[in-house]
Amino acid sequence: MQDLLTLGFLAALLGAAWRLATPLIFAAIGEVFSERAGILNIGLEGTMLMGAFCGFAATFATGHIGLGLMAGIAAGMIFGLIFAFFTITVKANQIVVGAAINLLGLGLTSFLFRTYYVSTGRGVEIAAPVRIPWLSDLPFFGQAVFRQNPIVYSTVIVTILATILLYRSSFGLTLRAVGDHPKAVDVAGRSVAAYRYGAVLLGTGLAGLGGAFLTLGHSNxxxxxxxxxxxxxxxxxxxxxxxxxxxxxxxxLLFGLFYALQLQLQAQPMGNVPYQVFQALPYLMTIIAVVVVGGKTVAPRSLGVPYNER
Amino acid sequence: MTQVEQGGRGDAASRPYFRMGRILTGTATAIALPAAAVAIALLCGAVLLTLNGFNGTDVINVMLLGVFQDMRSVSEILLKATPLILIGTGLCVAFRCKMWNIGAEGQLYAGAVAATLVGVSFEGLSPWLYVPAVMIAGALGGAFWGGIAGYLKVRFHASEIVTTIMLNYIALITTSYLVTGPMKDAGAAYPQSARLLRESWLPALFTGMRVHIGIVIALVLALALYVFLYRSSAGYAMRVVGINPHAARYAGIKPGRNMISAMCISGGMAGLAGAIEIAGITHRLYQTISPGYGFEAIAVALLAGNNPLGAIASGGLFAVLRSGAELMQINSQVPQVLVLVIQGIVILSVVAFAAFRWRPGRKS
Structure with a gap:
């Protein structure tokens, strides 16, 4: 109980939270683009699994982490292409297709893993931590928070780039219009379908990257x-x-903090609070979040609605 | 799919001469399209097997046909079909009301927990009372868990897709807490609950086989839900809400109440499936009593075009595939998760066919 409150513990927790948040950051930012264009992709879970598996397989074969990350992105985008084809071109229900993508992702990766890798039991070398010149020397926090591998640091760059792309580029402007008012975009002579394909591919590529981080930057x-x-x-x-x-x-980052707390408590029980409480906390928080946000009309207006061209 | 069926029904009624023909072609497409979807999925499965050095024809010989060797394996298929039919028909109701219940897995666990609580508690009760009590407890547990998502949707506009997924995790984590903590069997080394009292067990259908009366319950309820959806005014109201909630409101139907009811019905069916797994097979609560029946049932309902009668057939088919996948793993070391890939492709083929079918109607 004592050491829960020390500065060193907090710093370690924050460092772990950032690491555990990394796959979420990639996948969530990707999904922001997808949903801003009106496409709800509940197939993210299967897409991330594909990224995790293909990233692992590519690095396993070549030894290059960079190639693995690219393979993860590519795998995510291939699943994204399938999802986009069925939801945008065929105009099928997005939830149904997403559910199918999740089954495919889980089935395919488990099938291939059991066929080729489960018996080898070997892992890959994961990305090594990198020091950042000035920040890593900060007292307490420097050691714990700024001792991450480059993939973790890159979440900051991705966040900045995504913000610029979404709010300060004409692509982003049109993308947001596609999600709110597809007809307006259509009338202005731009292809709603093309923007939606672009958004889904961007989103699933990032989801694949988030998955690949799990096997190449987190567990080996x-x-x-x-x-x-x-x-x-x-x-x-x-x-x-x-x-x-x-x-x-x-x-x-907040959800990463919950993961980190729960892992910490499994190792070091605190009083008689079962660790399952912290395990359930992210899910409970999520329900509270959708209850709070649900009533407000901040969601893209045409989210989940297929668009029929004029 | 909804639109075509609605339109077809109206046309047929207004032109009696064509009625028989329409019904026949309607039934034919209702069977032919899912059959084609399954064929495509099996073909893809065979290709996947061949590419990875397995025997591709196993998909037909073992997965589809090999499981019918003797009565015992048929009994095992029926055991697997029971939860799939129960949950699948329940999901038909929810999906018809456009409630995207992805949380049947959690509702199954909620039902299993409730059923176990009742099943271990009342000594000396007659089986005639005890078995129904356990079933009702399971159904109520699942209905409650599903009802939460329905209520949050109606009251707070919280997306049921997100809340049901989250409630899945909360149910699983709670179950794992219960069987390692408060409900743990004191003498057991592994996390499991105490054994259900024998009077609460579901009776077997035939001596010497595991199949129990759960399959009969599933078939009867599937039929009942079909009658409810298509032959009762309450079921009609639910379908109207699913097609157009605004129109429903103008017609004096309360969308909110129907949405919550639909979630309670589908949750209750999943909870009942959980109770049946406990009272019929495991007789104890474990951390993992379901191998993902709640998710698989989504595919069951979709393949059936959200028609409870169709869900009997698709639930049976998926049970065959699951048994076949297990057999394939034993016989030729093919990982049985192949069945998930096949299910995914079945869903994609079905939606592609459905879109192909209703597109001309929408243009007019």
Whole structure:
């Protein structure tokens, strides 16, 4: 109980929270783009699994983490392409297709993992931590928070880039219009479908990257269902963050904090509070978040609605 | 799919001469399209097997046909079909009301917990009372868990997709807490509850086989839900809310009440499935009593076009595939998770066909 409150403990917790939030940050920011264009992708869980598996497989084969990350992104985008084809071109229900994508992701990765890797038991070398010149020397926090691998640091860059792209570029402007008022975009002579494809591919690419981080920057092994619900949590993060990339960064960090606390308590029980309470907390928080945000009309207006061209 | 069926029904009624023909072609497409979807999925499964050095024809020989060797394996298929039919038909009701209940897995666990609490508590009760009591407890537990999401949707506009997914995790975590803590069997080494009293067990259908009366309950309830959806005014109201809640309101139907009811019905069916797993097979509560029946049932309902009668067939088919996948793993070391890939492709094929079918109608 004593050491729960020391500065060193808090710093360690914050460092772990950032690491655990990283896959959520990528996936949630990706989903922000997708939902801003009106596409709700509940297939994120399966997409992240594909990213995690393909990233692992590519690094396993070549030894290059960079190649693994690219493979993760590519795998995510391939699933994104399937999702986009069925939801945008075929105009099928987004929830139904998302559910199918989740089944495919879990089934395919588990099938291939059991066929080729489960018996080897070998892992890959994960990305090494990098010091940041001035920040890593800060007392207490420097050691714990700024001793991360480059993938974790890159979440900040991705957040900034995503914000600029969404709010300060003509692509972003049109993208947001597609989600709110697809007909207006259509009348202005731009293709709603093309923007939606772009948004979904961007989103699933980032989800694939988030998945790949799990096997290349966090644990060094692929495990069946390694994402353990992060794809679903990312959906909740987006709502909680009110569809903003910066919001997604900080909400993910909050959820990362819950993960970190729960792991800490499993190792070091605190009084008679069962660790399951902290395990359930992110999910409970999510429900509270959608209850609080649910009534307000901040969601993109045409979210989940297929668009028929004129 | 809804639109075509609604339109078809109206046309057929107004032109009696064509009625028989319409019903026949309607039934034919209702069977042919899912069958084609399954065929495509099995073909993809065979390709996947062949590409990875397995025997592709196993998909047909083992997965689809190999499981019918003897009565015992048929009994095992029926055991797997029971929860799939129960949950699948319940989801038909929810989906018809456009409530996207992704939380059947959690509702199953809520029902299983409630059923276990009742099943371990009342000594000396007659089986005639005890078995129904356990079933009702399970159904109420699931209905409560589903009802939460329905209430939050209606009262706070909280997306039921998100809340049901989160409630899944909360149910699973709560179950794992209960069987490692308060409900743990004191003498057991593994996390499990005490054993249900024998009077609360579901009776077997045939001696020497595991299949119990749960399958009969599932079939009767599937039929009942079909009658409810298509032959009762309450079911009609629910379908109207699903097609157009605004129109429903003008017609004097309360959308909110129907949405919550639909969630309670589908949650109750999932909870009942949980109770049946406990009282019929495991006789104890474990951390993992369901291998994902709640998620698989989503595919069952979709393949059936959200029609409870169709869900009997698709639930049976998925049970065959699941048994077949297990057999394939035993016989030729093919990972049984292949069945998930096949289910995913079934869903994608069904939605592609459905879109292809109703597109001309929408243009007019």
């Amino acid at each position: 092994q692929f495990v069946e269902g390694i994402t353990s619900g992060r794809g679903f949590i990312a959906l909740a993060v987006v709502i909680f963050a009110r569809w903003s990339p910066v919001g997604a960064f900080f909400v993910s």
